[in-house]
Structure formats: C-alpha cells, structure tokens
Amino acid sequence: MSEKERFDRLRLIRSPRIGPVSFRQLLARFGTAGEALRAIPDLAARGGGKGQVADARAVEAEIARSRSLGARYLLWGDADYPFLLEQMEGAPPALIVKGDSALAAKSCVAMVGARNASAAACRFARTLAQELGGMGATVVSGLARGIDTAAHRGSLASGTIGVIASGIDQVFPPENAEIQQQVAEIGLLVTEHPPGTQPLARHFPARNRIIAGLAVGTVVVEAAPKSGSLITARLAGEAGREVMAVPGSPLDPRAQGCNQLIREGATLIQNAADVMEAIGSIDTAMVRQSRMDFFAEPVSADVSEKERATVMTLLGSAPAPVDEIVRLSGLGSALVQTVLLELELADRLDRHAGGRVSLR
Incomplete structure (x- = not known):
C-alpha cells in the first residue's frame, strides 16, 4: 500500500x-x-x-501527534493487521498501537469481568492470566478496574494486550496510569481513536468488539447480568469464537452473569488447562475468510x-x-x-x- x-x-x-x-x-x-x-x-x-x-491538515496533525507519542498505525490491508480481528463485523479500519504488535499474532485469550470484582476473583484472574502466559497465550483485556487490571498484572511478564476506549495518550481509570505505561512498553496498547479522544461511555461497547475480535476465545471471570463483559462474550460467540466462564456462588450478584453464560452453553473454566483445551478445538484457518469476499459488500x-x-x-x-x-x-x-x-x-x-x- x-x-x-x-x-x-x-x-x-x-x-x-x-x-x-x-x-x-x-x-x-x-x-x-x-x-x-x-x-x-x-x-x-x-x-x-x-x-x-x-480535513487533510487535521489528519496530518493526528499522524504527527501519534508519532510523537511513539505510536504507529495498523490499517486494514496491512500485512500485520491482526488477522482474527480482521474477520469481525465492524472491524476498525484503522488501529493506533504502541508496543509489540507481534503479540496479536499469537494465540490470544480475552479476559473480562466486573470492575467491582471480589478479591477472590481478582486473585483468580491474575493467576489464570499468569498461567496462560506461561502456556504461550497472549492475554487481552480492557485496562479497566477489577478483573481487567488483574488479568494484565498477571500476564505482563509474558506479554499482554490492552485495548482502550480513548486516545492512546489518555488514561482511564487514572489509577491505571502505571500499568498502562507498562503495557505500552513491554506489551501492546491498542485503540481505534485519535490522540486526545476522551473515554466516553459510547466508546466502550466499540472497544469490547476489538477485545473479542483479537482473541480466539473470551473468558468471563465475574460479571453482573447486564454488564459490558457479557457484551464482549456475545460478540465473541457471534464471531464463532469460544466463550468461557468461571462459575460463582448463586448468592453473589457478580457471579450471575457467568452462571447465566454457562447455563446458555459457555464452557465452564476452572484453570488455565481448561482454557487451553477449549481454544485448542478452534481452527483459526476456519475462522479466517477471504479478505475480498468478506469486505466486498x-x-x-x-x-x-x-x-x-x-x-x-x-x-x-x-x-x-x-x-x-x-x-x-x-x-x-x-x-x-x-x-x-x-x-x-x-x-x-x-x-x-x-x-x-x-x-x-
């Protein structure tokens, strides 16, 4: 190009x-x-x-700003555009990334869950992410509070992908500034928004489709019945990816979404071996379609x-x-x-x- x-x-x-x-x-x-x-x-x-x-000058200014931040563009049509994301309905035509884009070419597992997650769930997510990284998987999450943060912390050493709902120069929540910087330095930070874009509520569902699209499977650790995590799981299922959930107590509202997913057919997950077994049954060659057939509406x-x-x-x-x-x-x-x-x-x-x- x-x-x-x-x-x-x-x-x-x-x-x-x-x-x-x-x-x-x-x-x-x-x-x-x-x-x-x-x-x-x-x-x-x-x-x-x-x-x-x-305006051409505004686009030139955006590119200059992105480069000054150490970021680069992955455009639809580029050889290193993530091939699984490419197959998603509504895949972003332009991504701005910072870090190691080769991580997206590995076997990716998305981990999502409640922002107000329990301490036990956060510990489980951190351990699960660490073990998945040790087995060669790249953990993808959304750099939100709770489960997302725990997943990134657990997989930081092995390589993790953080997808944000703002410009690459913005941090949300503010307390995640340090880990977002670490993800950008030794993992991969991804967004579809120009620098300066604020993390508005309408951007988060769109971010969720990128999380689901990058991964061969999505694990939900803790989620209320109407949470954004279930949106990510639904998008993963609609794209033919594996949907997995960690069961929880029926007395805890934060576990109801996961239990509902399992009841509807999601794979029950108790450890990293369960995850690897579940995603091992998916042939990514079957997910991938001809680029021209898929995009030439x-x-x-x-x-x-x-x-x-x-x-x-x-x-x-x-x-x-x-x-x-x-x-x-x-x-x-x-x-x-x-x-x-x-x-x-x-x-x-x-x-x-x-x-x-x-x-x-």
Whole structure:
C-alpha cells in the first residue's frame, strides 16, 4: 500500500459519518480511498444531504501527534493487521498501537469481568492470566478496574494486550496510569481513536468488539447480568469464537452473569488447562475468510428514483435487518446497500449491531 493510499484511508475513516461498513463499501466500489473521498459529496447529495470529508491538515496533525507519542498505525490491508480481528463485523479500519504488535499474532485469550470484582476473583484472574502466559497465550483485556487490571498484572511478564476506549495518550481509570505505561512498553496498547479522544461511555461497547475480535476465545471471570463483559462474550460467540466462564456462588450478584453464560452453553473454566483445551478445538484457518469476499459488500453505481423510494418506504425509526429490507424490497442487495450508503453519508441513517439500520 502506498503512503498516499494509507493517508487517504485514514482520512476516509476520519470523515464524518464514515464507519467500518461504509468504509468497506466505498473501497469495494471505488477501489482506492482517494476515489472514495472524491465521490462522497455526490453520494451524499443523492441521499438528500451534504457530504463532508476530513480535513487533510487535521489528519496530518493526528499522524504527527501519534508519532510523537511513539505510536504507529495498523490499517486494514496491512500485512500485520491482526488477522482474527480482521474477520469481525465492524472491524476498525484503522488501529493506533504502541508496543509489540507481534503479540496479536499469537494465540490470544480475552479476559473480562466486573470492575467491582471480589478479591477472590481478582486473585483468580491474575493467576489464570499468569498461567496462560506461561502456556504461550497472549492475554487481552480492557485496562479497566477489577478483573481487567488483574488479568494484565498477571500476564505482563509474558506479554499482554490492552485495548482502550480513548486516545492512546489518555488514561482511564487514572489509577491505571502505571500499568498502562507498562503495557505500552513491554506489551501492546491498542485503540481505534485519535490522540486526545476522551473515554466516553459510547466508546466502550466499540472497544469490547476489538477485545473479542483479537482473541480466539473470551473468558468471563465475574460479571453482573447486564454488564459490558457479557457484551464482549456475545460478540465473541457471534464471531464463532469460544466463550468461557468461571462459575460463582448463586448468592453473589457478580457471579450471575457467568452462571447465566454457562447455563446458555459457555464452557465452564476452572484453570488455565481448561482454557487451553477449549481454544485448542478452534481452527483459526476456519475462522479466517477471504479478505475480498468478506469486505466486498455489494454496491451499485446506478439506482433509479423508484428503487430508492422502495427502500425508503421500508425504513423507519425502529432498527430493521438489512437482509429483511432486501427481501421485502424485491431489489438486489447491491441496490439496497447503495441506497443505505447514500443515506448514511447524508446523515439520515443510523447503523446498529447485528446488521440493522434505521432512519434518523
């Protein structure tokens, strides 16, 4: 990939209303990020809005800031972009990393759990992470309080990956400043956000998909029934990865999420050997798909007003699956995807998890 294409791809993903899905569709349709950038205003106009692209000087400043922090970019299409993450729906087109990116190429295990975890659970997570590291696995977590911190401390010596929901120059929670620095120095620190981005609540679910995507399996140590850890486990399961959980007392609310996962089919975990046995049954070659087949979502150059009106009639404020819109419209997938892309660029469409869309 040329330096110009790398710059254009970063500028494309930093442009307003460009997400992972629209990024892939634009590349599939136009071939290069430069051509996609030039096409955005026209596509947005067809959707009834005004398209914008990221300011080139702002992107140059971001790159300079990242480099000054000792960080670098991994872009979709790079040979060292983590191949398991590449297969996730909504995989980030651009990652900013600091540390040893070779850790992501090893057999990775995600460990997540409660922020207000019990002392016993934290000790278990730390020991489990240490043992997994000794068996050759890379432990991935989110540098949050509780289980995440314990997992990183246990696996720091063997190599750990920390995924954060902010810019790489930000620390959250503040008390994890030292361990985050250690992860960046001898492990791998990962984010999809530009430097300076604050850790806002809406960024954490997106961070969870990166944690799940990097790993061949996810272990939940302690989690309440509606915690973010269960979101990570669900994303792992939807991606065909192993979901594992540590059982706990039914009297402890922090164990209810794990017990629920086990009841629903997650693998019960009691030690590192259980984890390695569970992930050993997954063939990563079966998870990996052809890059072009996976990312080349169908789009079409020509859509008539009648076809556009047909799709618009099926859209509403309630999220609806794209495949259902295709079925009900009687149109080809390429035509429907094109209308949705135009609406998204015009700021008239929202995308939701599970391949669903809704009108704003």
